[in-house]
Structure formats: C-alpha cells, structure tokens
Amino acid sequence: MPSVGKFYNLPYMRQSKTVLSVCALAGLELEIPEYKHFEDNKKPEFLAKFPIGKIPAFEGANGLNLSEGAAIARYLAGLAPNSGLLGTTPEEAALVDQWVHFAETEIAMQNDTIWAMVSNHIPYNKGFHTKVADHQMRSLTSLETYLSTRTFLVGERITLADITAASVLQRVVTVTADAAVRSKLVNTIRFLETIVHQPKLEAIFGPVEYVEKALQWVPPKKEKEPAPPAAPKEKKEKEKPKKVADDDDEDDNLVPEEPKAKNPLDLLPKSPFNLEDWKRAYSNKDTRGTDGSLEWFYANFDKEGFSVWRVDFKYNEELTLVFMSSNQIGGFFNRLEASRKYLFGSVGVLGENNASIISGALILRGQDAKPVVDCAPDFESYEYKKLDVFENQEDKTFFEGALAWDLEVSGKKWADGKNFK
Amino acid sequence: MLPNIIQILSAAAIAGLELDLKPFELGVTNKSPEYLDKFAMGKIPAFESNDGFSLIEGASIARYVASLAPESGLLGDSVKDAAQIDQWIHFVEHEINAYTDLISQLVKGFFPEKSYFSREKTYNEHVHKSLFERQERSLKFLEQSISTHEFLVTNKITLADVVVAAVIQRAAGITLGAAERAFYPNIFAHYAKVAADPRIKAIFGAAEFVEVPLAFAKVD
Numbered sequence: 001m002p003s004v005g006k007f008y009n010l011p012y013m014r015q016s017k018t019v020l021s022v023c024a025l026a027g028l029e030l031e032i033p034e035y036k037h038f039e040d041n042k043k044p045e046f047l048a049k050f051p052i053g054k055i056p057a058f059e060g061a062n063g064l065n066l067s068e069g070a071a072i073a074r075y076l077a078g079l080a081p082n083s084g085l086l087g088t089t090p091e092e093a094a095l096v097d098q099w100v101h102f103a104e105t106e107i108a109m110q111n112d113t114i115w116a117m118v119s120n121h122i123p124y125n126k127g128f129h130t131k132v133a134d135h136q137m138r139s140l141t142s143l144e145t146y147l148s149t150r151t152f153l154v155g156e157r158i159t160l161a162d163i164t165a166a167s168v169l170q171r172v173v174t175v176t177a178d179a180a181v182r183s184k185l186v187n188t189i190r191f192l193e194t195i196v197h198q199p200k201l202e203a204i205f206g207p208v209e210y211v212e213k214a215l216q217w218v219p220p221k222k223e224k225e226p227a228p229p230a231a232p233k234e235k236k237e238k239e240k241p242k243k244v245a246d247d248d249d250e251d252d253n254l255v256p257e258e259p260k261a262k263n264p265l266d267l268l269p270k271s272p273f274n275l276e277d278w279k280r281a282y283s284n285k286d287t288r289g290t291d292g293s294l295e296w297f298y299a300n301f302d303k304e305g306f307s308v309w310r311v312d313f314k315y316n317e318e319l320t321l322v323f324m325s326s327n328q329i330g331g332f333f334n335r336l337e338a339s340r341k342y343l344f345g346s347v348g349v350l351g352e353n354n355a356s357i358i359s360g361a362l363i364l365r366g367q368d369a370k371p372v373v374d375c376a377p378d379f380e381s382y383e384y385k386k387l388d389v390f391e392n393q394e395d396k397t398f399f400e401g402a403l404a405w406d407l408e409v410s411g412k413k414w415a416d417g418k419n420f421k
Numbered sequence: 422m423l424p425n426i427i428q429i430l431s432a433a434a435i436a437g438l439e440l441d442l443k444p445f446e447l448g449v450t451n452k453s454p455e456y457l458d459k460f461a462m463g464k465i466p467a468f469e470s471n472d473g474f475s476l477i478e479g480a481s482i483a484r485y486v487a488s489l490a491p492e493s494g495l496l497g498d499s500v501k502d503a504a505q506i507d508q509w510i511h512f513v514e515h516e517i518n519a520y521t522d523l524i525s526q527l528v529k530g531f532f533p534e535k536s537y538f539s540r541e542k543t544y545n546e547h548v549h550k551s552l553f554e555r556q557e558r559s560l561k562f563l564e565q566s567i568s569t570h571e572f573l574v575t576n577k578i579t580l581a582d583v584v585v586a587a588v589i590q591r592a593a594g595i596t597l598g599a600a601e602r603a604f605y606p607n608i609f610a611h612y613a614k615v616a617a618d619p620r621i622k623a624i625f626g627a628a629e630f631v632e633v634p635l636a637f638a639k640v641d
Contacts (some may be wrong), residue, residue: 051562053562067508068507068508068512068515070507071504072508074504090489091485091487094474094476094482094484094488096484097481097484101478102477105519107518113523122547122551122552123548128545131526146461146462266433321448323448324448
C-alpha cells in the first residue's frame, strides 16, 4: 500500500501516538523518515515546508504540508471515513472535536506547564504550580464523572477523541496524577487502560508508567548549603519524566526523589478510633438521628488520639460568589491531600453572594491542627479552634451542624459545602 | 470579547446563520440544573442546536457552525484547505493564545482584586518572561508565514483568519504594547483587514490595544 506521506516526529510525543494510532485504525500507511530534532527542523528544506519549524509535521504524498498534531490526526482520520474515527455524523464529528480540544486545552496544557516548571524549563513558582494543578484537577474530575457511565467518549466505538484523550492521560499519570489523585479517577484510569490495550494500539502506546507521587520541584543546590536532612538520601530513580512535546527541550536527567522523612503523626500511639471507619460511617449513614453517623461518632471517638476543630476563613470580606467560595474550599482540600490519612473535614459556605463566610469542622489525628494542615500552602488563611464536643454544648452544636450541612452562624445559613474524606 | 466567542459569532455571521444568544449570568446560569443537564461540565461557551444537539469548546462550536454552510468558504474548498485551516487555528490557540491566558492570569494574580492567596506568592517575573519569550517565538513564525498570502489559506477569509485575528486582538490588549506590535507589521495588517470585514466588524468591535504590556501591580 502506498504511504499517504511522511511523518516527522519523536515517538514519545503524545501527538505521535495519536497520529500513529489513527493510521493503525484507519489502515493508512505512513512513512517515518529519519529525523534528528534540533538539527533537521532548522534546515531550510524543512522550514520551506513547515515554516512553524515544529514537530510533529506531515508531508502528504499529495503535496499537502501540515503542522500541529491535532490537525494532522484529524486530516488522516478524515481520509478513512469508514473507520468511524471522526464519528458518523456531523454532530458526532463536532463532539469528537470538542473532546480533543478539551483534552488538549484543559488537561494537556496544564500538564505541560507543570512538567516544564518541575524540570526547570521555565522558572518554578509554587503558587502558579498549585493554581495550574487545581485547574487540571477540575477538568479531570469532570471527565471522571462523564466516563462513569460510558466506555468511549463519543458514541459506542473508539474515535479520535478517545485516542487523543488517552495519549494525554498517559502523560498526566507520569506527572500530576499520582496514586492519591488516581484513587479519585477510577473510571478515567479504566478508560485509559481500555484504549491503550486495543490490540492495534498496544505497541504504539507502550506501557503506561504510573507515578507514585506527583512530580515535585527540587530547588537546584546552592554553593554553600548545610548538610542534607538526617534521613538517607535515596538516589533511587522512581519517576522518569517523559520528554515534553516542545522542541526546545533537551534530554533531561532524572530528578532524584526527596528523601522520605517519617511523619510524626504515624509515630503516635495506636488509637482505637479508625478514621477510615468514620469516613465510611459518615458516607453511608444519615448524619443526625438514630443510627446516624453522629451517634456512631460519639460512641467510637478517641479524644486522646484525635481532636475536633473549628476552621474559619480569615478573609471573609473578600468572598464574592458562593460557588467561587465553594471552589476555594475544594482547592484547599486538594492541597490537604497529603494528610488524607490523618484528616476528615466538613466545611461550607454560609450566607449569600457577597455576604458569606467559610466555616466548618475538622477531625484530625493528634491534638494539634498545624502538623496535619500545614501541607497546604494556604493553611494560614484559616483560623483553627479546638472544640470540646462532649462537654461544651456550643461546640457540639457547631460540630453537628457542620457535619449535617445545616450549620448556621450569625444568621448565615449553610449554602454549599465540601467534605474531605 | 474572548477569541472563542468572537470566532463563533463571526462564523455565524459569515455563514449567514442566526444564533440565538441566551441571557447568561456567570456562576448562576451555568450552575442551574437545566444548564448542567445539557452541559454537564458547566462551562461556557455552550451551544445547543434546534434539535437538541449540544456542544462545548469554542473552537469546536465555531467549526461546527461553519460546517453548516460549506458555500461560505469558511472551511476552505477542499479537504487540504480544511486541514490547513485546522492547523492555523490550533497553532494560534496553543502557541499564542495559551500564553496570553497564562500571562494574563499571572499579572492579575489569578483572582480579581483581593485574593485569599497573596498575589505576591503567585506572580513571578521569571515565569512571566519565560512565557512571553515562547509567545514571541510563535509570533515570529506567524509574521513570516502571513507575509506570503493575502489570507492565510485560500484567497478569501476563512475561519483561520478569523481566529488568528481574534487571538492577535487579545494579545494586543495584554502582552503586546505599541513597541512590541511594531515587530509584526504583517500580522497587524492581516488583523486590520480581517477586523474591517463589514460582516464581522461589529463583532471585533473597537479593540483596546495597550500602550505597554500589562504588568503586575503590587498591592500595598
């Protein structure tokens, strides 16, 4: 079969996997010439065909020269309408479009930005990193919900949308979607595995490498630095950051993981109160009333091993729309992820647009809130007050209201909330 | 108006199609159960056809609208034209507009006016500079490519021209001041031509170009 054209690319790029997968399913033959990045794409012959100077690039046998992975993939998919890769109706084609665009702009872009920062291709900034990661997480959560009732993104068979999303997700699970995050993206991971294991695509995608812990930035060593922390430095190379699909990146060496320090919360004496059991009780039972989760709580709580706290946002005058404040709680909870084992929260927005407060309750390991919450860079934006829910009636009322989502403070009623569990 | 809205309205205008623009309140309309029923992600822009087909993602909506009127030439006259239009749209969205967005968020500290997350923590001039350099590299390529054609793909306006012009209009309001714009005469000549097309002139509106690029303003 004659080839439809030449495809200049680097095989590990997600766009390459997408284009090659399209050809495999569309039954198209593609020629892959020898290609040396940073050399061949600077030559006049290359630039004459592809002024953008980037890869991937496609040189059609019919004289069409095309840049931009997504455009190449769609063009090739369009050459084989019977493949169904672009759906079978204009509406399905538009939906395929929609998902490709969503995956690229709402998930991949964020992933690339974070990768570029943690590998020092652009300067690192923790606030920016957090913001971008939050954005990506919202998108992944939407995708997760959508995939909870479907196998494929559009219609009942594989399309370009699925291939593109899978190639994006394959990268995401090596950078930001670590074990903790993936536990909340069960359907998304199931989807990824389904696509990368399609018989014709398995060899193209290769193995999916799941990162244990999201890539973090390691500040470069300064000249005169004090000795590294007591814990032995692990030079074990766990995560291999895949090269970014950007043509000005050089090969990067592996970034060694930070030494694992023991969490003092794990060294506390064993407690009969099991936080996971509590979370299950809270999720499965009604909060108030007979055989409710509050009843379970009072029967099982261990005041020595755990404590209950009231949390209030310090800058309520800055809050505007209720849904934005709700998102803020969500963001705060995302950043508390590292303390998942030690924390339960039920925090809400009380009041109305432009007249609201953020307030709620936390149940945490130990007798001090700070070691549990200080993994979140913005923990100091909140005030923490220890509660005695057994002896103090006011504290008890507050706690129960926060858990039952009917808390009222200073006349402000609970409008929306989030749980950390 | 953001590029994704401009491109949808322009596609409809040039295609001679009418769009019913629904009243919309951000944070209210897109949180209502009726909206979320159709558009589960709660995002805008969102499109709903008369027979109940729903779509999100500005670029996808614009392309679908354009595809309903093939005689308009918005998607070119051949499969190759369509692919090249695709290519340009994708390029300016990812390699120019994405950086305008990121820089805009950086200098505005991500939240309007006051912020729970101290703005000083999220602004970083090295990140800003790095992002702008990437945008500049893309603008250089665009400048060179635009010089050889009247319109980007065919001999008349296509969706690619509309999107490029909209993205450039936005950049000229955020990252490109007068001095920066002077480096890209071809780009801005193309912009002027596209934005002056009588069918879409009102959509592009009176663009507010900045004298100097937006900078981070420290809060006292």
